Amino acid sequence: MQRTDKYKQSQSLKAKINQFFTPETTEGNIIKEAPPVPVKEIFSRFWPFTKHYRKWLFFGLIFIALQPVASSGTVWLLQIFIDHVLDAKNLTPLYWIVLLYFAFSLAAGIFSFLGTFTTNWVGQKFVLALRKHVYEHLQSLSLHFFEGRKLGDIIARLTGDIASIERLIVTGATSALSYIFQLIVFIGMLFIMEWKLALISLIVVPLFYMVTRYFSIRMKMASRERSRRMGAINALTEENFSNISLMQAFNQESNESEKFHHQNLAAYTAKMYKVRLKSVFTPAVSLIETAGTLTVMVFGAILLMQGEVTIGILVAFITLLKRLYSPVRGLSRLLNTIYSASASAERVIEYMEEEPAVTSDSGVMIENDQPGIIFDNVSFKYPNKKRNALSNISFSVKAGETVALVGASGVGKSTILKMLMRFYEPSKGFIYLNNYAVEKVNVQSLRDKISVVFQEALIFDGTVKENIAYGKPDATDEEIIEAAKRADAHEFIEQLSDGYDTNVGQKGRNLSGGQQQRLAIARAIIKEASVLILDEPGDGLDGSTEKRVMKELMQNTVTLMITHNLKTAREADKILYINKGELNEIGTHEELMALNGNYKKLYSDQQGDDKNSAYVMPKLAAE
DSSP states (O other): OHHHHHHHHHHHHHHHHHTTSSSSOOOOSSSOOOOOOOHHHHHHGGGGGGGGGGGHHHHHHHHHHHHHHHHHHHHHHHHIIIIIITTOOOOOTTHHHHHHEEEEEEEEHHHHHHHHHHHHHHHHHHHHHHHHHHHHHHHHHHHHHHHSOOHHEEEHHIIHHHHHHHHTTHHHHHHHHEEEEHHHHHHHHHHHHHHHHHHHHHHGGGHHHHHHHHHHHHHHHHHHHHHHHHHHHHHHHHHHTTTTTHHTTTTTTTHHHHHHHHHHHHHHHHHHHHHHHHHHHHHHHHHHHHHHHHHHHHHHHHHHHHHHSSSHHHHHHHHHHHHHHHHHHHHHHHHHHHHHHHHHHHHHHHHTTTOOOOOOSSSSSSOOOOOOOOEEEEEHHHHHHOOOOOOEEEEOOTOEEEEEOOHHHHHHHHHHHHHHTTOOOOOOEEEEEEEGGGGGBOHHHHHHHHEEOOOSOOOOOSSSHHHHHHGSOOOOOOHHHHHHHHHHHHHHTTTSSSSSOOOOOGGGEEEOOOHHHHHHHHHHHHHTSEEEEEETTTTTTHHHHHHHHHHTTTTTTTEEEEEOOHHHTTTSSSEEEEETTTTEEOOOOOHHHHHHHHHHHHHHHHHHHHHTTTTOOOOOOOO
């Protein structure tokens, strides 16, 4: 019976220990885990970013290598001081011992400073280069990539994860070499002092390795999970505060707070798992160090009694042994850092391996200014979708023509515009702009010929002037003002506190929706492109303003326009009715009305809605 109880107790204790070293799991993660990548591949992927700074890294390593040499000189002087000054009761060598001790200490400090400063400088240059590379790579990726990911997680990988990679590639690598140099110097000194004690002191090295290996693997698991959770927190925070007015309007503060708490708790759980590991790892390493030191003290005392070593050698040996354990401990911590940083590297590599949807940046340049658009039997399917977004779309737009795309929401109208700008490539068929096949055209040259006004006015944090000039960065003040006048924006801009130098706030929050839309239109006007793309450009504008501004905007251009306002569409030279990704009807307003098809039904329904909307609020009854 007692045996059974003891067995149960031991099993219970074993279960608790296993639980302590097992990560807790939480459901509902909104960020997927990045695929694992071997450390060797991580180094081969990121080491090239140190190319321009390796000379300085080499100098830094020289300083790092000299530091333990100078440091070990003080230990040698300690042995001489004990044996030849204290034990011999002779003060004669004291003067030069003090001078040399100070010189060695000063040299060690200088070498440490130069090595640390140089390697950290290279590390920050590495971060600068890598972050720029990843940022530019992200800019080249398709809209589909960004539509399927959380913006906050992208930001987390671009900032925190790249900083972690530096701790692996530069700081980690140089620290590892520094520790190895120290080990070589200190172990060499130990064997010179007393080879028997040196062999005994190395007995604990396998223990260091086993303990470090055990904890490091688990540290990587914890770091990977925490990085993932922090990405989720960033994503939620960015999303919520970007839509703070919507959240407050629908009283969703408590629900969003609960979502945030869930991800925050998950990050806390992952962090606490790492804390538990560290809280055991650090004293375990210290215990191994103590065991090694005590073993040397015991055998050293025996050798001292036998007259094989002097008291000076024994004290110097133990002092140097303590210094030896410092790089051993550093390597142990570094292994944890490597595993932790590799989790961040995996997240960055996942994005670096994404291929741009459009690859012909070296294509031909559009030389002529003969505007025109042709879609020739174009089909397209979004990645991971079963059904085509567009099927066999064919139409043309001649110079000076305006074509309106109409139809229900989600039928493929915006996809047509995105394909013209080469945000996506056709699955089948060809698209021509100014008589050039767009898949063979340099992307920058293609988009230089196109000006666009999106349904949502996209405004950057900056001045009014900077937002208008975004369409033509070298525009003069006169050109900016003229574009604003044509967009019917000059009057309200003049009334702002600083006029054209007024800061509009992030996403244009200091402006009304109509004001934002007019800035977006002015930006399109100032570009003076031969092809104009409009996606519900009149949103936020009253009828008379919309008509006046659209007339200015569409002068001397080929215009492709999405609109749900059929009063606007009827003014177009040609109307395309899109339904479920197919071009069902094409013609002028009069021709489509004569067809008596889907367009006529949609137009009649909209006219009926306009009549029904003429509603006058009744007077309130007198109280």
